[in-house]
Amino acid sequence: xxxxxxxxxxxxxxxxxxxxxxxxxxxxxxxxxxxxxxxxxxxxxxxxxxxxxxxxxxxxxxxxxxxxxxxxxxxxxxxxxxxxxxxxxxxxxxxxxxxxxxxxxxxxxxxxxxxxxxxxxxxxxxxxxxxxxxxxxxxxxxxxxxxxxxxxxxxxxxxxxxxxxxxxxxxxxxxxxxxxxxxxxxxxxxxxxxxxxxxxxxxxxxxxxxxxxxxxxxxxxxxxxxxxxxxxxxxxxxxxxxxxxxxxxxxxxxxxxxxxxxxxxxxxxxxxxxxxxxxxxxxxxxxxxxxxxxxxxxxxxxxxxxxxxxxxxxxxxxxxxxxxxxxxxxxxxxxxxxxx
Ligand SMILES: [Zn+2]
Ligand SMILES: [Zn+2]
Numbered sequence: 068x069x070x071x072x073x074x075x076x077x078x079x080x081x082x083x084x085x086x087x088x089x090x091x092x093x094x095x096x097x098x099x100x101x102x103x104x105x106x107x108x109x110x111x112x113x114x115x116x117x118x119x120x121x122x123x124x125x126x127x128x129x130x131x132x133x134x135x136x137x138x139x140x141x142x143x144x145x146x147x148x149x150x151x152x153x154x155x156x157x158x159x160x161x162x163x164x165x166x167x168x169x170x171x172x173x174x175x176x177x178x179x180x181x182x183x184x185x186x187x188x189x190x191x192x193x194x195x196x197x198x199x200x201x202x203x204x205x206x207x208x209x210x211x212x213x214x215x216x217x218x219x220x221x222x223x224x225x226x227x228x229x230x231x232x233x234x235x236x237x238x239x240x241x242x243x244x245x246x247x248x249x250x251x252x253x254x255x256x257x258x259x260x261x262x263x264x265x266x267x268x269x270x271x272x273x274x275x276x277x278x279x280x281x282x283x284x285x286x287x288x289x290x291x292x293x294x295x296x297x298x299x300x301x302x303x304x305x306x307x308x309x310x311x312x313x314x315x316x317x318x319x320x321x322x323x324x325x326x327x328x329x330x331x332x333x334x335x336x337x338x339x340x341x342x343x344x345x346x347x348x349x350x351x352x353x354x355x356x357x358x359x360x361x362x363x364x365x366x367x368x369x370x371x372x373x374x375x376x377x378x379x380x381x382x383x384x385x386x387x388x389x390x391x392x393x394x395x396x397x398x399x400x401x402x403x404x405x406x407x
Contacts, residue, residue: 092190096132125180
């Protein structure tokens with residue numbers, strides 16, 4: 068089979084490998100669609116990632132496929148079944164899992180190898196996070212289950228509800244998905260992004276308003292002034308992944324408001340926060356990481372319901388040959404990859 072293998076920084080090779088065979092509890096999928104992801108672009112630059120085995124490593128983590136072979140002990144899945152798979156599964160037994168925080172699992176198992184004709188799925192992911200493809204759901208949309216599950220997990224950490232004003236900083240894929248989920252919840256969402264086409268897309272996802280990114284104090288004042296009669300929004304979600312945006316998010320929230328710091332920043336970075344708004348303003352500041360099995364199921368239900376124009380996030384379909392150049396170019400769209 069043809070498969071992309073990551074050998075090191077900027078070294079992604081298309082190789083001919085044997086079709087994998089499933090071990091106990093494992094499933095081998097024939098990949099119908101994989102999707103490119105900003106995380107893959109980062110992994111390609113760095114040549115490795117904590118979620119990957121050491122190089123040479125199978126690559127790609129968003130996939131939808133058809134069961135080609137099921138190993139001994141796999142229940143309820145037959146050859147030919149169309150399924151969608153999340154990119155990880157928690158153990159269910161470590162202290163965070165037992166406390167109901169599976170996104171913090173200490174023994175999480177990750178999936179990699181979606182950029183290939185066949186993908187061997189670890190047994191734990193088969194058991195916990197492989198789901199039947201809902202009838203009528205296109206494979207490229209279904210493969211968005213992983214990024215959308217992260218957004219679902221993020222908005223679970225936001226208390227704002229019907230009629231509350233939420234500012235989302237960042238109109239990339241994650242910020243857009245979060246804006247859409249909060250709009251479905253009934254929040255009045257303002258998405259801030261410097262790119263006009265991303266602001267327009269946020270409106271199609273249900274944002275009530277779109278504004279430029281608050282890159283200086285005057286712009287931040289304008290965003291704050293436009294919400295809560297000048298006090299600021301009820302909630303702010305940072306989906307940029309830069310320390311300055313984290314600081315801006317905390318600065319925007321109204322007294323008593325909440326802030327979700329969602330975007331992952333570079334390792335070793337720090338932020339400086341003003342103590343007075345946090346103390347006298349009783350701000351609630353939370354983080355969010357990855358997803359949970361419940362979020363994966365909720366995400367698939369959203370995709371099947373089509374409650375936002377999810378396909379707007381997808382660019383043109385590409386082949387395995389195109390993946391490295393597309394990741395290097397770092398375009399904002401997710402590109403469906405058809406490996407066969
Ligand atoms: Zn991803
Ligand atoms: Zn665990």
